[in-house]
Amino acid sequence: MSDITIGSRHLSPGAKTALGVFARYGTIIGLLAMILAFSLLSPRAFPTVGNFTNVLNQASLAMIIAGGLTLAVTVGELDLSIGFAASLHGILVTGLIVQNQLPIPLAIAIVIALGALIGLINGFIVTKMRVNSVIATLGVGTIITGCAFAYSAGVPIVSGVPEAFLQLSLGRWLFDIPNNIVIMVLVLGGLWVLVERTDIGQQIQAVGGNAAAARLAGINVDRIKTLGFIISGMCAALTGILLASRLGSGTTSAADSYLLTAFAAVFLGSATLRDGEFHILGTLVGALIIAFGFNGLNIFGAPTYSQYIFQGAILIVAVGLSSLGRVLAES
């Protein structure tokens, strides 16, 4: 099988190799090309340590939520509840701190536990009730939005947020590196080790690769899928907490848009280095592309609506590249 068919056209082995290289390295080449282009177009504002740190700092929240989503998609499911959940978590953590006067670490722990619980519920609905994950998590996400409005009555919690909580996201506690970046590196590093270097990670990859084969090899597929949702839920909680800290408020729908960003990052990532497989490092690259893209648009003063167009287009290109990689790998 030296030739493959895309659409109805046959490709020669040479074209196939070229396409394969494009599919594997296209995202990285794209990222570097983008950085180079912006550097040339805006040599003063763009290629500075300050700007790069800023981009990374901004992108860290998206990277954490996308890292969690990577686990959910790796086990072969989609989690659409993460954006809505992160919004709820932001409101809840500020509410617990401001209104219930809970110590900050306790409030954070409670919210992250709730994120895990939401993941557990998603996993239960998908694996035990056999509901398609798109529908299940969309339903759960909508319920969560309802809960968020009920809790906050639609009014942002702004006043009385303690400075200590703001410092969680705004501070630089380690070598003058923004906390967001430190937390992001720790979370993504941990997830990378989990997926690539533990037996649970092997099971996670097996379940996503072929659930039927994984089950017959003795793996508890339902438990692994649920674990994917739980990690996705916990990362959503962390992003929600950091966003509330950065904004200094708990606002309904504040984190909703992270859903789309996370999906774009994850699918761009799956087209990176591996043939359409989801992986943490890829997600990191995907999130960087989106972050630098936004940053460039901002620097050149592009109107806000262009960000949506950019992000929608990226999502489609990402999924296209991802399935191209898979087609090439399987031929």
Place this chain on the structure above:
Amino acid sequence: MGTPQAPPFVVVRNVTKSFGGAQALKGVSLDIVPGEVHGLVGANGAGKSTLIRILAGLVHPDGGTVAIDGKPTAIDTPHQATELGMNFIHQELAFIPGMTVLQNIMLGIPKRTRFGLVDWKAIAREVAPIAERVGITAPLGASVKGLSTAENWLINIARALVRKARLIVMDEPTASLSASESEKLFAIVRDLSASGVAVLYVSHRLDEILDLCHRVTVFRDGESVKELAGDTLTRRALVEAIVGGHPPGAAPVRQGTSGGKVVLSVDGVARLPRVRGVSFDLHEGEVLGLGGLVGAGRTELVRLIYGADRADGGRITLDGRPFAPRSPGAAVRAGLGLVPEERRTEGLVLAKSLAFNVGLANLDKLVISPLFRLISPRARANLALETIRALAIKSQGIETPVGRLSGGNQQKVVIGRWLQRAPRVLILDEPTRGVDVGARAEIHRLIRDLAATGQAILVVSSEPDELPDVCDRVLVMAEGRIVKELSGPAVTRGAIVAASYAEGPNTPQERP
């Protein structure tokens, strides 16, 4: 009844077809005359379904001709096959559950419209007599949800008649019908035949073939070896033609005995309708074969033993202790291993590496730190290398995606996964399907070697040639039951095939 004088509707001459390296059809010929019920029989893999797929326009022959009404015709698409007047009814019936009986009958057929809207009333008036003729009792407007398999067959036949079919191909029509439902179907087949419609009737059940068919073509190993009709059409002649004059093959060395300790004992295990109460003992050091036709319930049985499906009756013991696995994971922990029937869809994660796939069943052995459950890359690599060496797997290295390996090497990876665990019972379902001759011999030798170490092995195979090569004892299944036990020198291809087709207590029964 077809008359020999009538010009044939379909003439197949010397058709050949190969898939990859395997020659599925080595030259088959067949005539189908209007109004005849033409039987098509042969062992699994004899080429029946390939010929049907060619007639249906799903695959294209490499050589030979297919003539329709005397004109050589290339059937390129299923649509064209329908246009030519051929209709195909498969075991897995195509119908849409949410639609009505009438909508399902009219599926894919251009419909009469009135003011641009489908005129269901007019269509119903036309279809009603056809529905009555084939014996559809449900109202045309009723939903097909909840209708029996038999009624779905009738809907499919009605659809063929609405399309003015001249040939209806029925593939194992009675496989999921009860005895009385089958009788009804036979009456309809006879009625179709009397009205001039030809029926190509594919079945493993020789009783039905003898009862219904005017003429029977027997396929063996991709060739049409015999045409039987009238006086020559007897059960004996059919079995002989299906089995062929194959030499029994060199007598295999059988080290194993059934005198060892009982490892696995299965008692009355059932999951209706496919497994209807099966009992047997598997001994230490024994290779036990499960023979029979596709659909006899063997895969379903081993899935019950392995915990992949839940039994609704019976008891299993493993080393004398009650054993009722709730999942394959539980079965693996208890000391079972399975090499599944479909290695690509059930055995392997194709995009992942050889090391990954071998490691899947051995993760507990690869973990170095119990707290964080890190796996040791070196242990993983060693495991993969050992497996490659033990099984002589040909690959470019342990990180090669298994999807790129040949069928035989892929199968060795699935088997190799279990070697390190040394399970008490290793179950292999079609261990050499789609595997080349060399790898097949190696896998057979490996099975014998494992048995020599005292492992208990259960081998399912639909190839009658395979079981005599590796097994100490063979149980032949039909219709979800064991119909024959063969051991020692009695394990021959002929005996297995004959038992697969045998009548006996296994004649179709009324289902509850």
